[in-house]
Structures are given as C-alpha cells and as structure tokens.
Amino acid sequence: MADNGNDHINHPAHYTHGGIEVIDAIEAWGLGFRLGNVVKYIARARHKGSQLDDLKKARWYLEREIAAVERAAESASAESAPESTFLARHLWANYPYPPTRSNGHR
Secondary structure, three states, X not given: OEEOOEEOOOXXXXXXXXXXXHHHHHHHOOOOHHHHHHHHHHHHOOOOOOHHHHHHHHHHHHHHHHHHHHHHHHHHHHHHXXXXXXXXXXXXXXXXXXXXXXXXXX
C-alpha cells in the first residue's frame, strides 16, 4: 500500500527519515526489545504523532532496561557474596576488629 511513494507497511516515512531505516540499525547493532524500542521511539519522535509522547515511551523502555541491568548486577554480586562473606568471617575471626594495641594491631 503505497501513498505518494510512502510505503506505510514496509518502509514508513517516520522510520526511514534520513535514509536509514530504524529496524536496520536496531538489527545491525544487536539491540534487544527494550533498547530497540528506545531507538525506535527516539528516531520517530519528530516525524509521527506527538514528539513528547514518543520521548516518554523511549524513556519508559530505557528505565525498564536500566532496571533489568541493575537486577542482573545485583544477582551477580549476590552469587559471589557467600565467598566474600566466608573470607570476611575468617579474617575477622583471626584478626579482631577494631585493631587495638592489646591484640597487637595498630
């Protein structure tokens, strides 16, 4: 369905502005669903509908991506915590804190 050279299904003008189709950039950069939508909404913000709405949608997807990355980082640090906790318990059992002159530490 073309309208004045604008293919609304395969190559809509709001996704091809500037000669680069947004889906091609998203796929080339290997972006997932959330980051792909961030790029999509930013790219079309001034070319379709409400610019403010599209920027808010981009922010919504970006905030979800940030939350997912933070959860993954917390999960990774929690997995390594038992070893570091064991080490800390072992060190403090042998070297009481706070260091005092009576236990030989300064």
